[in-house]
Amino acid sequence: MRRPWHLTRIGPAGLLFEPSEGLNPSAALDYIEDLVQVLLSSESRYLYYDVKDVAIIDTVYYQWLLQLERSCRLLGVRLVVLHMRPETAFALGRSLDGPIPFSCAQGLDRPPV
Amino acid sequence: MENEGAIQALLIEQLQLKIGTLTETIEKRGRDIFGDRNLMSLDEITDASVEFLELIVVVLQSPEPLKARGPAFAALTQFISEIAQQILVRGGDMEQFLRYIMFMQRLFMESLEEQAAMSFSEARAVLLLLATLFNEMMLSVFHTYLHEREETIRAQQDELKQTSTPITSIWDGVLTLPIIGTLDSQRTLMIMERLLTKIESERARAVVMDVTGVQTVDSQVAHHLIQMTRAVRLMGANAILTGIRPDIARALTSLNIELTDVTTRATLSDGLKEAFRLMNIEVREKPV
Numbered sequence: 001m002r003r004p005w006h007l008t009r010i011g012p013a014g015l016l017f018e019p020s021e022g023l024n025p026s027a028a029l030d031y032i033e034d035l036v037q038v039l040l041s042s043e044s045r046y047l048y049y050d051v052k053d054v055a056i057i058d059t060v061y062y063q064w065l066l067q068l069e070r071s072c073r074l075l076g077v078r079l080v081v082l083h084m085r086p087e088t089a090f091a092l093g094r095s096l097d098g099p100i101p102f103s104c105a106q107g108l109d110r111p112p113v
Numbered sequence: 114m115e116n117e118g119a120i121q122a123l124l125i126e127q128l129q130l131k132i133g134t135l136t137e138t139i140e141k142r143g144r145d146i147f148g149d150r151n152l153m154s155l156d157e158i159t160d161a162s163v164e165f166l167e168l169i170v171v172v173l174q175s176p177e178p179l180k181a182r183g184p185a186f187a188a189l190t191q192f193i194s195e196i197a198q199q200i201l202v203r204g205g206d207m208e209q210f211l212r213y214i215m216f217m218q219r220l221f222m223e224s225l226e227e228q229a230a231m232s233f234s235e236a237r238a239v240l241l242l243l244a245t246l247f248n249e250m251m252l253s254v255f256h257t258y259l260h261e262r263e264e265t266i267r268a269q270q271d272e273l274k275q276t277s278t279p280i281t282s283i284w285d286g287v288l289t290l291p292i293i294g295t296l297d298s299q300r301t302l303m304i305m306e307r308l309l310t311k312i313e314s315e316r317a318r319a320v321v322m323d324v325t326g327v328q329t330v331d332s333q334v335a336h337h338l339i340q341m342t343r344a345v346r347l348m349g350a351n352a353i354l355t356g357i358r359p360d361i362a363r364a365l366t367s368l369n370i371e372l373t374d375v376t377t378r379a380t381l382s383d384g385l386k387e388a389f390r391l392m393n394i395e396v397r398e399k400p401v
Binding site: 085 | 302305306309310313316318341345346347348349350373374
């Protein structure tokens with residue numbers, strides 16, 4: 001089955017995850033198993049999640065990111081969210097009620113924080 | 114109703130009979146008040162005097178002259194509001210304009226005094242009608258004045274907010290944000306919006322937010338600060354909070370505010386050092 005994302009190898013230990021429009025964040029559990037499989041087989045240490053084309057990160061989408069981060073952590077993989085837009089960060093920053101567990105970066109060429 | 118109609122007809126008749134004298138007197142007074150101070154040109158005063166009397170006649174000719182939503186009455190109050198706004202914009206005094214309206218009211222009443230055939234009840238009805246009409250006009254001037262004042266205050270507040278929170282790029286990739294005064298929700302949103310846009314445009318990697326100038330911190334202000342630091346982090350930049358005074362530290366402790374995910378430093382200087390350290394920049398004295 002074709003999954004709603006595109007994966008690209010970045011260096012020896014990184015994997016770039018680009019979600020497509022068909023990604024349904026409420027179906028997170030269906031996706032996690034496949035992604036874990038890919039992360040294990042590729043021996044990745046970093047999963048770069050590009051949100052450049054994600055217009056809105058609501059609570060459902062944020063929960064999907066949290067679940068993905070928990071799965072990555074179990075495998076010793078660091079989740080880095082890339083290219084967050086100012087308006088998305090603005091809305092999300094206001095709705096969060098706890099620390100952000102994943103890292104964020106402005107691009108692949110920038111260090112994650 | 115019949116009586117009201119007769120009163121209106123009487124007023125219209127008086128106005129039409131004395132329209133020339135009334136226009137001249139109103140115009141002369143207008144020139145004395147507004148002409149000398151360049152608040153209105155002589156042509157504008159003449160046009161306004163004629164239009165004013167025409168509008169009064171139209172209002173009196175309408176079936177219900179004082180019906181606020183009636184088109185004739187609305188046109189009259191709109192006209193008065195526009196004149197008031199024009200005078201305000203040109204730096205005029207509203208008190209003088211109100212006194213001008215009161216002068217016109219007195220002029221109307223004086224012109225009717227010459228109508229000797231008027232009974233007491235007719236005179237009372239005329240006075241009541243004129244008083245109501247002119248009071249409404251003065252109210253519309255008052256509303257215009259309030260509206261203009263509110264607009265001015267809002268513009269000043271916006272400007273103050275813009276200038277009171279300068280976001281400065283002090284080094285490639287390092288922004289400073291000194292916050293002074295009170296941090297309410299509206300201001301937080303404005304700062305956040307500007308800060309996040311600046312982070313994107315400057316590709317900033319560190320933001321030093323200095324709260325030395327924040328007077329008090331309650332749970333809401335602390336919440337706003339945390340929101341800002343999280344939004345900065347989502348943009349892929351480090352947020353460093355500096356200038357937490359002893360009283361603010363005590364307030365944060367007593368409020369049980371969790372700042373574990375926020376990098377804090379005592380002073381702005383320490384915050385800058387931390388920002389440079391994060392960016393692997395070393396600043397040191399040049400040996401003499």
